[in-house]
Amino acid sequence: MLEIRNLSKIYPNGIHALDNFSLDVGVGESVAIIGGSGCGKSTLLRLLSGLETPSRGESRLDGRVLREPDAQLNMVFQEPRLLPWLTVADNIGFGLRHLPSAERRARIDNVLEAIGLANYGPRWVKELSGGQAQRVALARGLVTRPAVLLLDEPFSALDAMTRTELQDHLLGLWNSQQTTMLLVTHDIEEAAVMADRIIVMQPFPGRIFEEVRVDLPYPRDRTSGEVSDLKRHLSNLLTRSLSEGRKLNRA
Structure with missing residues (x-):
């Protein structure tokens, strides 16, 4: 499915953002990447989406080398990035203009219902709350039925209740x-609560520190002992990854 091999990024100013990142992601798998600032998480997504060019290494989707934006990969950003001069429906259907109008409308209506915004299609972006706007961004990412959905902290700007929802x-x-x-x-x-596997990153430069497989069934109870134990384990790994990253940076 998605194969990432020795992906590295060094910017012209000398910042080494990502180093020798390799990962295989299977069909239908959900993988989360966590780490402190400077560990190359967002850089990785920008490389995969074709918004940045790698300094070394490559990524492949179904054997096809990813060198530029690909229709089979969609990205959802921290901010909704909706077009204010278009309605909600037109924002969602922006990438469906090649489809017959009936199919385009059916897909838009289906995804609006799925995200809890049925009948919101005719509304303007300015009429939406922050949570509603981010739902529309998710719908836009999913409506084209991509093989891979890249999510760059899509809920970080939302309040806790909206984020959980x-x-x-x-x-x-x-x-x-x-x-x-x-x-x-x-x-x-x-x-x-969202991942089959969790990749813990180490900064300076960004690299894989640890991989954690999560064998808990969905949906996961956020208040359960199993999730609490997992969160504690991840917190300890993050602390160690940051400490070792700082040591390497000083060396």
Whole structure:
């Protein structure tokens, strides 16, 4: 499915953002990437999406080398990035203009209902709350039915209740569509409830510190002892990864 081999990024100013990152992600798998600032999480997604060019290494989707933006990979950013001069429906359907109008409308209506915004299609972006706007961004990412959905901290700007609600909505959509997800997040609980595997990153430069497989069934109870134990384990790994990263940076 998604194969990442020795991916590295050194910017022109000398910042070594990502070093020798390798990972295989299977069909329908949900993988979360966590780590402190400077560990290359967002850089990785930008490389995969074709928004940045790697300094070394490559990534492949179904054997095809990813060198530029690809229709089979969609990205959802921290901010909704909606077009204010278009309606909600037109924002969601922006990438469906090649489809017949009836099919385009059906897809838009289906995804609006799935995210809890049925009948919101005619509304303007300015009429939406922050949580509603981010739901529309998720719908836009999913409506084209991509093979891989890249998520760059999509819920970080939302309040805790809205964030939890949208996490559950996304899990429901992922379960029904079996879209492969690669989620970058600072939120340990978000990783614990949403991922089959969790990659803990080490900074300076960004590299894989540890991989954690999560064998808990979905949906996961955020208050359960198993999730609490997992969060504690991840917190300890993050502390160690940051400490070792600082040591390497000083060496």
